[in-house]
Amino acid sequence: TQLLEQSPQFLSIQEGENLTVYCNSSSVFSSLQWYRQEPGEGPVLLVTVVTGGEVKKLKRLTFQFGDARKDSSLHITAAQTGDTGLYLCAGRPNNNAGNMLTFGGGTRLMVKP
Amino acid sequence: GAGVSQSPRYKVAKRGQDVALRCDPISGHVSLFWYQQALGQGPEFLTYFQNEAQLDKSGLPSDRFFAERPEGSVSTLKIQRTQQEDSAVYLCASHTRLAPTSTDTQYFGPGTRLTVL
Incomplete structure (x- = not known):
């Protein structure tokens, strides 16, 4: 059971469209x-978000950390074929004394020309 | 500089065979992690080394899985009597810190794709 749930699992869009994971x-x-x-x-x-409510931008990618630090989103503007890939979120729970990352199940993005 | 390297990149084993997967971390990196990534899934933690000490092996799925890092650099993940459910990509990651914080980057190798027939 994944501690982090990602949605959607699969996403197929046309070049130029926007999307959110x-x-x-x-x-x-x-x-x-x-x-x-x-x-x-x-x-x-790609990025690390730390503070609740934090928003970070990386060119056409916008990352947001929820106020309660339980959720996050990745928004891509004007997707390009080069954005195709598997996007994974990962984190360390507050109560985790270890050093490993806990990953979500991933979102497989395909951007068609 | 060189990144994390893993070998072999692909391994096909017959059920019941033993396999050994190698990870060469970035030179000087003291922390080393192994993850298992099943097809279509995110990576799942297996074990963690700090230099040669295995500090966490809570993610190893059974006693058929064994990892070592005897000199604090190269690590080997060994799987005995492989089963079909062991088929996955095995990822190695390293970090320069003794205890990477929640904001630190782990540098991943390309993985070894293990297929058990």
């Missing part, structure tokens, strides 16, 4: 990270 939990997280993973590669960190 959600990462939800019943647990509070000290921070959340978003990763992108391409086939045959390991996840690569």
Whole structure:
């Protein structure tokens, strides 16, 4: 059972469209990270959000951390074919004394030309 | 500089065979993590090393799984008597800190795709 639930699991859109990916939990997280993973590669960190309500922008990507630090979203504006990949959210719960990351199930995005 | 490397990149094993997966972390990185990523899923934590000490192995799914890092650099994940449910991508990640904080980046290798027939 994933502690972090991502939705949607799959998303297929046309180039130029906007999209939002959600990462939800019943647990509070000290921070959340978003990763992108391409086939045959390991996840690569996109951003870390730490403060409840925080919004970070990375070019056409906007990341938001919920006020209660239980959820996060990733919004992509004017998607490009190069955005295709698996998007993963990950975090460490507040009560986790370990150092490992807990990942969501991922959202597989396909952007068609 | 060189990133995290893993070998082999692909491994096909017959059910019941033993396999050994290798991880070469970034030079100087003291923390090392193993994750298992099933097809279509996010990675799940297996075990964590701080130098040569295995501090957390709570994610290892059974006693058939064993990991070591004897000299605090290269790590090997061994799976004995492989089963079909072991088929997955095994990811290794490393970090320079002794105890990465919640905002630190873990650097992932490309993974080893294990297929058990």
